[in-house]
Structure formats: C-alpha cells, structure tokens
Amino acid sequence: MKTKLTVAAVVLAVLPWLLHDYGLQVAIQALVLAIFAMSFNLLFRNTGLLSFGHAACFGAAGYATALLVSKLRWNFAATLPLALVAAALVALVIGFFSVRLTKIYFTMLTLAFAQMLWAVTHKWYAVTGGDNGITGLLPPGLLGNPKGLYYASLIALAAVCAIIHAVRRSPAGYTLRAVRDNPARAEAIGISAFQYMVAAFVLSGTLSGLAGFLQVAWQHSAFPDLFYWTTSAEVIIAVILGGSAEFFGPVIGAAVLVVLEALVRSHTQYWPLALGVVLLAMVLFFPSGVIGLFKRRQHEEAPRAAA
Amino acid sequence: MPLLEVHRVSKSFEGFQALSDVSLKVEAGTLHALMGPNGAGKTTLLNLITGRYTLDTGRVLFAGQDISRTPTHRIIHYGIGVSFQRAIPFPSMTVLENVTLAVLALDRKTRNFARPLLSYADAAKRAEEIISWVGLNDLKRQVTATLPQGDLKRVDIALALASKPRLLLLDEPLAGLSRAERAQMVGFIRELLRSLGTTLLFTEHDTEAVLQLAERVMVLHRGSVLAEGTPAEIRNHPGVQEAFLGREA
Numbered sequence: 082m083k084t085k086l087t088v089a090a091v092v093l094a095v096l097p098w099l100l101h102d103y104g105l106q107v108a109i110q111a112l113v114l115a116i117f118a119m120s121f122n123l124l125f126r127n128t129g130l131l132s133f134g135h136a137a138c139f140g141a142a143g144y145a146t147a148l149l150v151s152k153l154r155w156n157f158a159a160t161l162p163l164a165l166v167a168a169a170l171v172a173l174v175i176g177f178f179s180v181r182l183t184k185i186y187f188t189m190l191t192l193a194f195a196q197m198l199w200a201v202t203h204k205w206y207a208v209t210g211g212d213n214g215i216t217g218l219l220p221p222g223l224l225g226n227p228k229g230l231y232y233a234s235l236i237a238l239a240a241v242c243a244i245i246h247a248v249r250r251s252p253a254g255y256t257l258r259a260v261r262d263n264p265a266r267a268e269a270i271g272i273s274a275f276q277y278m279v280a281a282f283v284l285s286g287t288l289s290g291l292a293g294f295l296q297v298a299w300q301h302s303a304f305p306d307l308f309y310w311t312t313s314a315e316v317i318i319a320v321i322l323g324g325s326a327e328f329f330g331p332v333i334g335a336a337v338l339v340v341l342e343a344l345v346r347s348h349t350q351y352w353p354l355a356l357g358v359v360l361l362a363m364v365l366f367f368p369s370g371v372i373g374l375f376k377r378r379q380h381e382e383a384p385r386a387a388a
Numbered sequence: 389m390p391l392l393e394v395h396r397v398s399k400s401f402e403g404f405q406a407l408s409d410v411s412l413k414v415e416a417g418t419l420h421a422l423m424g425p426n427g428a429g430k431t432t433l434l435n436l437i438t439g440r441y442t443l444d445t446g447r448v449l450f451a452g453q454d455i456s457r458t459p460t461h462r463i464i465h466y467g468i469g470v471s472f473q474r475a476i477p478f479p480s481m482t483v484l485e486n487v488t489l490a491v492l493a494l495d496r497k498t499r500n501f502a503r504p505l506l507s508y509a510d511a512a513k514r515a516e517e518i519i520s521w522v523g524l525n526d527l528k529r530q531v532t533a534t535l536p537q538g539d540l541k542r543v544d545i546a547l548a549l550a551s552k553p554r555l556l557l558l559d560e561p562l563a564g565l566s567r568a569e570r571a572q573m574v575g576f577i578r579e580l581l582r583s584l585g586t587t588l589l590f591t592e593h594d595t596e597a598v599l600q601l602a603e604r605v606m607v608l609h610r611g612s613v614l615a616e617g618t619p620a621e622i623r624n625h626p627g628v629q630e631a632f633l634g635r636e637a
Contacts, residue, residue: 252498255481255489255505262478269438269472270490270547271464272498284501 093235097228103343105227106299111339112234113295118319118331119241120288123248126325127257128281130180133313134191135289137175137198140307142168142290144202147215147303157220161294168290169283171198176282180275192310199308214304224298234295238332241288246328248284257281289316318356322363324370333371389452391416391555391587392437397446399432406432407611410446414555414589414604419581421602422591423622428608430591431473434559437589438470439463450555465494469553473560473591475544479533483524483543486532487515490550515550521583522546523576538569542576549584556580558590562597570594574601599623607631 097105121135145167149155175194179187202209209215223229248254259267260274267274297303306312315338323334345355367374392414399407407429414420422430435441437448439460447456455463464470477486484506491511492498506512519528522542527535532543541561548556561577562570574597581588592598598605599619607615607628615625622628 247502250504251501252489252492252503252505252508253501255478255485256493256498258480259478259489262480263476265440265460266472266476266478266544266547268440268460269464269470271461271493271496271551273459273461277498 097231102227105231107339107343109227109231109234109299111336112231112238113292113299114316114319114335114339115332116234116238116241116295117289117292117316118323118335119238119245120285120292121316122320122325122331123245123288124281124285125320127249127254127261128278129261130278130282131188131317132179132191132282132285133188133310133317134175134179134193134195135286135316136308136310136312137191137195138168138172138286138289139293139296139312139316140195140198140202140303140305141171142293143297143303143307144209144215146294146297147218148208150218151215157218157224157298158222161291164294165287165290168293169287172283172286172289173279176279176286180278180282192313195308195313196310199305199310202308203305209303209305212305214302216302218297218301218303220298220301230295230298233298237291237295241291242329242332244288249328253277253280318360321360322370324372326369327372327376330370330372337371390414391451392589393447393449394433394437395447395449397433397436397448398444399429399436399441400444405611407436410608410611410613412606412616414587416554416587417585418587419601419603420587420589421598421605422589422608423593423595423598423605424608424614425593427610428593429611430593430608431559432611433608434470434557434589434591438468438557464551467552467554469548469551469556469586471541471544471548471556471558471561473563475537475540477532477540477543477547480531482529482531483519483535483546484512484515484528486543487518487546487550488512490547491515491518494551518546518549522549537564538566538572541565541573545580553586555587555589558588560591560593562592562594570597577601 096108100108117139121132124130124132142164145164146157146160149160149163150157175191179190182190203212205211219225224233256272256277259272260277264274293307296307319334319338320331321334322337323332324330341359342352345352363370390413394410394412396409396411397407398409410433422433424430432441436443439455439458443456447454449455450466450468453466455466488505488508488511489498491514492508495511497508516528519525522545524539524542527539532540535543562573565573580586599622602619605617605619605622606613607622609631614631615622615628
C-alpha cells in the first residue's frame with residue numbers, strides 16, 4: 082500500500098508539468114470533486130446516512146467566499162476560515178434536523194434543505210446576484226495560477242484524506258461505525274447515537290466546504306447551481322463509481338467521472354446518456370465500484386497464478 | 389432499599405396492551421428472573437427499565453433514583469448493563485475493538501476524533517480482562533461478524549460488563565443456543581454471579597432453566613403478573629402449573 086501511495090504521489094506531483102492547459106483544468110476539477118467525494122463518504126461510509134443535500138455545505142462555503150470577496154473586498158485566501166465556518170453551520174442545522182430520520186426520509190430532508198438554499202440564492206438578486214451569480218472572482222497569487230491551484234487542491238486532498246484516516250481509527254470513528262452497525266447496541270453501551278451522527282454530519286459538511294471554496298477559486302465565480310441537486314448527485318455518483326467501501330474509492334470515482342466527462346463531451350453532446358450507461362453497468366455488474374472491480378480481478382487471478 | 393424498583397408500569401403499542409400495572413423489586417446481590425411465554429411482556433419490561441421504550445404510566449427507580457424518563461445512553465452510566473436477546477455486537481469490529489469501545493464509552497472518551505482507539509492502553513487492558521473473563525481470549529482479534537451465536541452472546545455480555553454494572557439485564561441469554569451451548573451459558577451465568585457479585589435480572593421462557601438458576605422469579609402472562617416468589621413457590625403455584633408446567637392445578 083505504501084508503495085502504491087508513493088507512486089501515486091509522485092505521479093500527481095509531476096502531472097501539471099505533463100499536461101496542457103485543458104488537461105490541467107480537468108485535473109483540478111477532478112481534485113476538487115475528489116475532496117468533495119471523500120468528505121461525503123466520511124458520512125456515508127461511517128454512518129450509513131445517504132445525504133442528498135451535501136451541495137448545501139459545498140455551496141455555503143463557495144458563496145461565503147464569493148460574498149466576502151465581492152462585497153467586502155476580502156483577500157480570496159483569507160475567506161477560507163469563514164467559508165469553512167459557513168459550511169459547518171449549514172451542516173449543523175441540516176444535521177440537527179435530519180439525522181433523527183432514517184433512510185429515505187433522511188435523504189429527502191437533506192435534499193429539501195439544499196434546494197431551499199438553491200432557491201434563496203437563485204432569487205435573492207440584491208445579495209447573491211440571483212441566477213447571474215457572482216462573477217469576476219479571480220484569486221490573486223497562488224490560487225489564481227492553474228499550477229498553483231492544482232497543488233493547493235492536491236495538498237487539500239491529502240489533508241482531507243489524512244483527517245478521514247485519523248477519524249476512522251479514533252474512538253469517535255469506531256463509535257460512528259457502532260451507531261451504523263447497531264444503534265440500539267451503541268445506545269446500550271452509553272453512546273448517544275444522535276450526537277455522533279450530528280458531529281459526523283458537521284465534519285463531513287465542513288470538509289465539503291473546502292471543496293466548495295476551491296470550486297469557486299477554480300471557476301472564478303459562484304452560481305446557484307453550487308447548491309443544486311445535481312451537485313449532490315454528482316458527488317454520490319463519484320462515490321458509487323469508485324466504490325464507497327474502499328478508502329480511496331471516492332478519489333478514483335471522482336477522477337474517472339471528470340476525465341470520462343471531458344472525453345465524452347469532446348466527441349458528443351450526449352454526456353448524460355453516456356453517464357447513464359456507465360452507472361447502469363456499475364450498479365448491475367460492478368456494485369463495489371472501480372476499485373472493487375480491480376480487487377475482484379486480482380482475487381480471481383491469484384489462484385490461477387498459483388496453479 | 390431495593391436496587392431496582394419498578395412501580396405499576398404499563399405499556400401499550402397501538403392499542404395492544406403489552407404490560408399492565410406491573411411492579412417488581414430486585415434486591416442487590418440477587419438473581420432475579422422474569423419468566424413467561426413469548427409475548428408475555430418480558431422484553432417489553434426490560435426495554436422500559438433501560439429507557440428504550442417510554443412508559444405509559446408508572447415509575448422506575450434505580451438505587452432510589454427515578455430513571456423513568458432517562459434515555460438508554462444515560463442509564464448505562466448509572467450502572468445498568470444490558471445484553472440483548474438477539475446478540476448482534478458491532479459486526480465490522482474485532483472482539484477487542486468492540487469491548488474497548490464499550491470501556492471508553494463508559495469513561496466518556498469516545499469523543500476523540502484523532503487518537504487511535506487501541507492506543508488507549510488502560511481501556512484495551514480492561515477490555516482484554518473482560519474478554520478473558522468471558523472466555524474469548526483466543527478470538528479477541530477476530531471480527532465478530534464471523535463468530536457463532538454462542539460466542540456472540542458472550543461478546544454481548546462482555547459489552548454489558550464493560551459498563552461495570554451494578555445491575556446486569558440479560559434478555560433471553562439461552563435463546564438461539566444449541567443444547568451444549570445452553571449448558572455452558574448456565575454455568576457461565578452462575579460463575580458470573582459468584583465472581584462479580586453483580587445483581588442479575590434476566591428473562592427466559594425456558595422454565596426449567598429459570599427454576600434452576602434464579603433465586604426469585606416473577607411470572608408474566610399476557611402483560612400481567614401471574615405469580616412471584618422463590619423457584620419452589622413458583623413450581624407449586626397452581627396458576628403457573630396450569631399455564632406453563634403442563635399440569636392441572
């Protein structure tokens with residue numbers, strides 16, 4: 082595993098020097114989606130809660146940055162702490178009301194919250210610019226340079242992975258798994274399932290906010306679609322594609338999704354159709370995602386090699 | 389003062405009266421059983437004591453303190469350990485991780501998001517002691533999803549013991565076990581009481597096992613108390629004989 086990680090780190094470190102401009106833009110987009118997907122999967126994998134409203138946290142951070150830069154003339158990078166606070170607060174409110182519900186009701190309530198925020202940003206022209214969004218947000222310095230933004234996103238992804246890895250091994254991480262596996266048993270050893278699920282939602286939402294901040298840095302603008310259900314759907318698709326049970330599954334899924342979209346769109350306008358076909362194939366034939374597929378192949382080939 | 393006092397509790401589910409006006413006193417250091425057929429209300433009574441269900445009427449006192457409206461995760465901190473009828477510990481974790489987590493939960497140390505679980509040496513040591521005590525030392529590194537039902541019951545009891553209970557509640561500890569496993573479990577429960585001196589309240593529908601194990605027995609029938617007393621008194625109770633022991637009164 083260490084060797085694979087070292088190779089991946091070296092490849093990712095030299096990638097900007099091998100790619101042309103468009104390729105670098107695709108790579109940045111993949112990194113941002115990978116951060117978002119890892120953050121989403123922190124909640125999904127550890128608690129079993131399928132949020133269809135993570136765009137709310139992603140968009141809250143993006144709009145916090147956009148508003149602070151455009152209205153209050155803050156330095157772009159200096160908005161990051163407040164962007165994360167905005168994401169955390171939105172996550173706290175949504176989590177507090179949603180985690181009491183289970184399964185489809187939880188999913189629908191998170192979707193409803195995100196759609197409400199979308200509606201507000203879409204119509205509140207005086208503050209958010211409505212459907213015109215907030216544009217002209219070119220970050221100065223490192224974040225304004227494609228290579229600089231790539232490396233900033235790469236470092237952010239590494240930090241998010243390190244945080245999630247630490248959480249998984251911690252008592253709080255085990256507690257979340259306990260709540261997911263058997264909430265009644267968890268309560269009976271003295272754990273408040275509600276408190277931990279809210280905490281997981283807030284942590285997951287805050288890290289999603291980091292992706293929202295980088296998204297605005299990448300596109301130099303903020304539009305209501307940051308909150309829209311398609312943004313929440315995209316992160317779910319990335320996680321399913323890569324494999325939610327695997328630690329790096331969301332990263333692989335995000336990379337495959339973004340690169341595939343860029344390739345398909347360069348040849349045809351029917352990307353949604355292609356995505357539908359890919360998803361059908363994944364769900365029907367490879368439900369454990371791309372990493373699961375490779376692991377299964379390795380597993381099948383091992384006995385043959387031994388024979 | 390009794391360690392546990394259940395005072396005239398009732399509970400219904402959508403019109404079905406699961407328990408009606410049931411009272412119970414459990415003295416410290418005793419082995420108390422709740423007996424009755426399926427649907428008698430035994431598990432409902434345990435769930436009311438642990439706060440898993442809310443009471444319709446009545447009160448539950450533990451060591452003189454009213455715990456009637458206290459949620460389960462707080463009740464455990466008062467010194468009540470619970471083992472469920474369908475023992476399903478946390479299947480994605482090893483036996484050691486299961487019990488270490490329960491030890492840390494009692495100490496309210498599960499809020500740490502950074503330090504590895506098994507780096508809590510004191511908690512891991514105590515967990516290993518409990519695991520050794522329930523006889524699962526050889527299986528402590530095994531993921532619980534792979535264990536047979538008898539071992540799962542022991543893991544579940546280990547989780548209950550991790551909360552250092554003054555009162556241990558076991559819901560049908562013999563359910564789902566093979567004949568050999570049942571005999572082992574009866575011996576294990578006897579040993580548990582002898583070594584730890586914990587007060588025990590357990591439910592069981594196996595009449596003979598109850599009468600062998602318990603010092604005091606309460607018999608529930610259709611949500612009401614049919615009889616209460618020592619095993620000998622229960623054996624000779626005409627209503628119990630008619631209802632459960634297959635003899636005419």
